[in-house]
Amino acid sequence: PEMGWQTSNKFTVRTGNGTYYAWIKDLAGNISASYPFEISFIDNTPPEIQTFEISEDALSVELSATDEGGSQVKGFRINGELVEGNPLTYPIPETIDELRVQAQDHAGNLSTMIIKTVPDMKAPWIVSVEFEETEEGQQVTIVSEDKGSSGLKGVYINDKLFLGNPVTYVVPPEVKYLEIRAVDKANNRSDPVRKRVPGWSEVT
Numbered sequence: 176p177e178m179g180w181q182t183s184n185k186f187t188v189r190t191g192n193g194t195y196y197a198w199i200k201d202l203a204g205n206i207s208a209s210y211p212f213e214i215s216f217i218d219n220t221p222p223e224i225q226t227f228e229i230s231e232d233a234l235s236v237e238l239s240a241t242d243e244g245g246s247q248v249k250g251f252r253i254n255g256e257l258v259e260g261n262p263l264t265y266p267i268p269e270t271i272d273e274l275r276v277q278a279q280d281h282a283g284n285l286s287t288m289i290i291k292t293v294p295d296m297k298a299p300w301i302v303s304v305e306f307e308e309t310e311e312g313q314q315v316t317i318v319s320e321d322k323g324s325s326g327l328k329g330v331y332i333n334d335k336l337f338l339g340n341p342v343t344y345v346v347p348p349e350v351k352y353l354e355i356r357a358v359d360k361a362n363n364r365s366d367p368v369r370k371r372v373p374g375w376s377e378v379t
Contacts (some may be wrong), residue, residue, distance in 0.1 A: 196330045218282040220244030224251075227276060227289055233244040236264045240278035240286060252277040252285065267293055272324035278310065299357040301330075301368045313372050320364070331356045331364070342372035346350035351375040 180200060199207040222242035230235050239262035240248045250259035253298045254275050267274070271294050278286040294317060299321035318341045321327045331340040332355055337344060346353065351372055357365040 217222035218244035218246040222278040222280045222286045233294045242280045246280045246282040249281045293326040295361040298363040300365045301312040317342045325361035328360045
């Protein structure tokens, strides 16, 4: 026999539906005639993902799938890890910026993989604002940081966009205050940081 001899009367068929043959051998080595039998209930049909929706705040994803093979959906492989449940609400870890999802049934069949990018909802922030007196006047250097997937774009200084990081800007002599916001490439903006330009008093 192709599958070899075994002492148990139970065995696993992994080659699919079809006609199989069994033999019995006694301790003396005598072998019976072959016994044919049909297997027609092995599930080789992969499930199909029906719902793959990332929430508006990008904190979770809703997943559901169907399975016509009969073994029913077991769960979803999300970035290679099996998470059981169907339907499934999966909280998206902060470190993940891409979701690679396959549905899996109880027979181990996998659906076609669907890949979606997690929208960057993380706002950047201002790390430091430093002024320096130069021959041209007060110069400000602004350093920002961003943990989102889109990356930093620059900063708004009094509603004017300056690209890059860090940003160095010579303040016009008539400007008393700077309102600064960092912005990323997904247009997320930091909370404003307001700084008085050195040389101008609070009363002025």
